[in-house]
Amino acid sequence: MRFLRRLGGVLLITSLILTACARSSPPSATSTPIPPSPTPVLPTPTSEPLAATVDGAPIRLVEYQQELARFEAAQATLGIDLATLGDYRTRVLQAMVDRRLLAAAAVADGGTPDAAALEATIARLTTERGGTDGLEAWLSENEYTLDGFQAVLEEEMLAEQTVEQIVSAVPRTAEQVHARHILVTSREQAQDVLDQLQAGADFASLAEKISLDLSTRLAGGDLSWFPRGYLTMEPVETAAFSLQPGEVSGIVESDLGFHIVQTLEREDRPLTSDAWQRLGKRAVEDWLMSRRASANIETFVAP
Incomplete structure (x- = not known):
C-alpha cells in the first residue's frame, strides 16, 4: 500500500488524490513516503485539552x-x-480535521x-532506520x-480509502472543448482585439x-482540449463552453485580466491523465467542502 506523501508535516489531500489516481493508472515512479502525523484513529472522548472536535x-x-x-x-x-x-x-489544523472526516x-x-x-510499513521503516x-x-x-x-x-489508510472511492467515480470520458484565447490588461485593449477580429483579423496571429x-502565446493562444472543471481561469472555461465551434466570445474578465475566447471544437473525448487527476482533486475538494459544512466541527485554538 502506498501512503500519502506529506510536505512540511501537513497532510496534503492532493497527495491522497494522486495516490488514488495512480492505482487506476499505469504505474509511475514515486518518492519514498514521509511518515505521517500523529492523530489517533477515531479516539474516544477525553478530558485532555483539545484543539478541535470533529x-x-x-x-x-x-x-x-x-x-x-x-x-x-x-x-x-x-x-x-x-x-x-x-x-x-489554521491550515495545519484544517488538514488534521480533513483527514479525520475522510477516515470517519x-x-x-x-x-x-x-x-x-500496516505491519509491512512498520517493518520497512524499522529497516530504513537500522533496526528497532x-x-x-x-x-x-x-x-x-x-x-x-x-x-x-x-x-491515513482509512482516509485514503475514502479518497479512492471519490476519485473512482470520476468518469474517464467527458464533454470537452478545444479553445483558444487572447489575454490583455484592460477592457479597452480587449475591445480593440474584438474589433479587429470582427473586421477579419486572424485570431492566432493576434x-x-x-x-x-x-504559456499559450506562441501557439496562437491555443488552450488545447479541456473538460469542465479543468482550467484555473474559470471565466474563460465558462465562456468556452458557452460557445459553439467557430464562435468568438465577448470580453471575458478574470483575475488575470481581460480575455477574448474562441471555441474551435467540442465533443465527448477520453480525459487525459492530467485532466482526470485534476478532476479527481476537485471532486475530493468538493466532498470535503460539503462534509465540513454538514459536520459538527468545533475548534478551541486561536490562529
Missing part, C-alpha cells in the same frame, strides 16, 4: 502542537521563513485498515510513540503578437 471525535491539543512543531521544523530545514506562510497554523467516512462505510500493510533502536530513536525525536504512530498510519499568456 463530530465529537477529539483532536487533542498535544497532537496539534506536535504536528505544528513538525511543520515548523520542516520549514526551518528548508530555509523557509514562517512569516511568509500566512496563517499556517471510510469507517461509516465499513472500511478497516489493512493490518498486513533506530526506529525508536526516530519516533522519540519526532514526539511519537509506536502505538500513536501506528494509529496515525491506520487513520494572440502571437499581443496575448500576455506566455
